[in-house]
Amino acid sequence: MDFAPARELVRDLGLTASALPQISGPRPAPGLASPLAVTDGALASVAACLAAGAELAVARTGRYPAMDVTTAHVAAAVRAEAWLRDPAGRPLAGFAPLSRLWPAADGWVRTHANYPWHRRALLEALGVPDRDDDEGVVECVGRAISERSALDVEAGAYAAGGLAVAARTADEWRASDPGRHAGTGSVVTVEPLGAAKPLPGAARLPASGVRVLDLTRVIAGPVGTRMLGALGADVLRIDDPRRPELPLSAVDGVVGKASAALDLDTDGGLAALDDLLLRADVVVTGYRPGSLRRFGLDPDQLAARHPGTIVVTLSAWGTSGPWAGRRGFDSLVQVASGIGWASSTDGARPGRLPCQLLDHATGYLLAAGTLIALAHRARAGRASHVRLSLARTAAWLLDQGARDDLPGTAPADATAYRVPFGDGWSGISPPGSIDGVPLTWPHLPPRYAGAAPSWG
DSSP states (O other): OOOHHHHHHHHHTTOOGGGSOEEESOSSOTTOOOSBOHHHHHHHHHHHHHHHHHHHHHHHHSOOOOEEEEHHHHHHHTTHHHHOBOTTSOOOOOSOTTSSEEEOSSSEEEEOOOSHHHHHHHHHHHTOOOOSOHHHHHHHHHHHHHTSOHHHHHHHHHHTTOOEEEOOOHHHHHHSHHHHHHTOSOSSEEEEEEEOOOOOOOOSSTTTTOEEEEEOOTTHHHHHHHHHHHTTOEEEEEEOTTSOOOTTHHHHTTTTSEEEEOOTTSHHHHHHHHHHHHHOSEEEEOSOTTTTGGGTOSHHHHHHHSTTOEEEEEESSOSSSTTTTOOOOHHHHHHHHTHHHHTOSSSSSOOOOSSOHHHHHHHHHHHHHHHHHHHHHHHHOEEEEEEEEHHHHHHHHHHTOBOSOOOOOOOOOOGGGEEEEETTEEEEOOSOEETTEEOOOSSOSOOTTOSOSSOO
16 A cells, blocks of 8 residues: 555654555545545544554564454454444444534534533533433534534633534634644654653563553544554553443443552642552543643653653644634534544535544554554654644544545445444444454453552
8 A cells, every 4th residue: 555645654653665564445435535635634643553552562572473454354444433332232323413414593503512511511511400311411512502603612612611613614613723733743752851761571462561541532532542452452441430431432431451549639649649640650641731730640650750651642723823722522622623524425514524534534543553652662763742733633534635526435334343342232343454363352342430540
């Protein structure tokens, strides 16, 4: 495989196109047809991850493993949450009633209210009382938004701690202050962060023996850390017990890792976290820039207190500009960045991608950046800070340009890649093989917050 999106990504990671894995199958992949380069984006991000895994393997053992993957497997993997099935064979809801696209007085607004605290903040911003009647609440919210400008809804929601963005075209987003900041720099940035002890030689998998502390939620971060688990890492996810994960993410988001709960607002929770950090090789965070500083989890703090630790930071809007401190999700970034209008089927209403590609592509690139940082550590005894954002991935996708036709619109079929998760659940296996052996998930069945907050 040798196409522009993959070449760009491996160049950002310091690799050459020859390092890309073997990819077989059609493009566009079944189920990923779009006016934008969704198939190429999905394939490129997974390919970059596997190439980075091979780079780490050769850095630790001197031997380059053979990596391969199929387009159909990648297509299933980037829609993994949609293919998750409960013991009765049913899918789980991905979006709450108030997470949707709404017509405003002068355009369109996308809201995100999956979590109860975001729902409360949105209703407060709009002056809508909450009640058990979801249909009635939806009607009231729709009326309130229709009477306001899209930018007023956006500003009011964020001021109240909620989440809403006005739909912009790609040109409008690029011309805006937050858009200019979000579109600069590499898709994956890997910067030096001090010295580290070299890694020992690996076992069969590239990241074997590496401890990864996962402080991420929802999709993008968990996708990246579970892929690190599939590549051999010992991943421990930590959640706040006062803000439990949603049912879908409480299964799909902890596959491939151990999951524990810690209240970092207590002395005992902070002490337990510090003990985990003493033995962690990698710390991955997925919260707003600066929001974890009070816990000592910003990159400079980790470098000072736990030198040699690789730090990976994931954000929605990047680390600079007026939106750097804002919360965000894939669906919001799609609409704000212009992907919604670029995906529109009628030009009258913003569309959406056939999968949450910003989440998934950024997740696989998070894993790729981590693996490259580990390769730097193995070769040069150097720690790194890896930075990514959903908005930078969105800019990269838009930069690939639009497609005039939509070939390959065959329906998706994930049957070949479905695996049991345990307790009657099933989902998608990790994409890719090493030396002809398919990757598999550790820690099955997944137990959300069911593990002790300690390294096994």
